[in-house]
Amino acid sequence: MTKTVLAIPGDGIGQEVIPAAVRVLQALLPSVRVNWAQAGWETFVETGRALPSEVLAQARAADAVLFGATASPSGRVEGYTSPILEFRQRFRLCANLRPVRTWPAIRALHNEIDLLIVRENCEGLYIREEQREGEIAWATRRVTQKGSRRVAEVAFQQAAHRARARGRVSKVTIIHKANVLNVTDGLFREVALEVARAYPHIATEERLVDAAAMLLVQSPQQFDVLLAPNLYGDILSDEAAGLAGGLGLAPSANIGEGTPVFEPVHGAAPDIAGQGIANPMAAMLSVALMLETWGYPALAQRLQDALAQVLLTGRVTPDLGGAATTEEFTQHVLQRL
8 A cells, every 4th residue: 555654844954854864765665655745933934823734634644744843932932833742732642752772883972772762742741731920930740541551552562572673571661750749750650560560571660760861871771662751751862862973863753543753853953954964864764763663664674774884984964973965965875775
């Protein structure tokens, strides 16, 4: 069956890296149908909607969305909502997969990192229910049994898949701060441990989030799958990516009830946008995640192998210490495919 992808470049370097990733996808899966749409801050400025209703309808009809980056404002702008947050809420994409690994010839703070952070995507503080009265501001943090169970199931399923692929026992580390937030984090921990009992072949441990952050810096090799509430997962995944070479190598997948959305973790990078030097590797690795989700693991591996081969040549973009342009890097990958 022909797969359909809605490609949304977004803002900044998204306009450069998403077309590059689409070319790689089409080289690997020539039958794929790609539709294009625009969403993001610039779209909001032009139309008054960051995610127009017609784009949302296109996304619902697609098999996947490949999303670039959004130049979201730091302050509140009336009527503006980040498209990726809206996708997560409307499509109930409540599990965010963020794999982190080291790559050949890439300078990293640690070697042999190979871990997956499974982040709850729809609850916690990111429900954005905030209030302010004068000098006091506060936010609601919502954690539910259903949401916690949903993401915990994904984490243990991913751990089981990694165990089969790697031929070894996998481990899930439950991240929380239940010693202080014993009601909200306590509920998340309780549900995760309950789910763990249905996976006796998966090793399970728990870590307080601050201790986990320290251990990630000291010895990230001890981790396999980390299961975390929304905010903790967001922070820890960026930390882990930094240890392995930076956000230019960091892909992600948003999965759940509706159309899955795949996106590089990095932002719009306005400082280099339009210069043709953006690193498309995270976007290409997001394509690899897409292919795995569709049941094409061999194609995903071909892409990862091609990327590794290019890295070994040193023909990489400036963020990785090279002098290649986005186009040159893409051509090198396509040649190896």
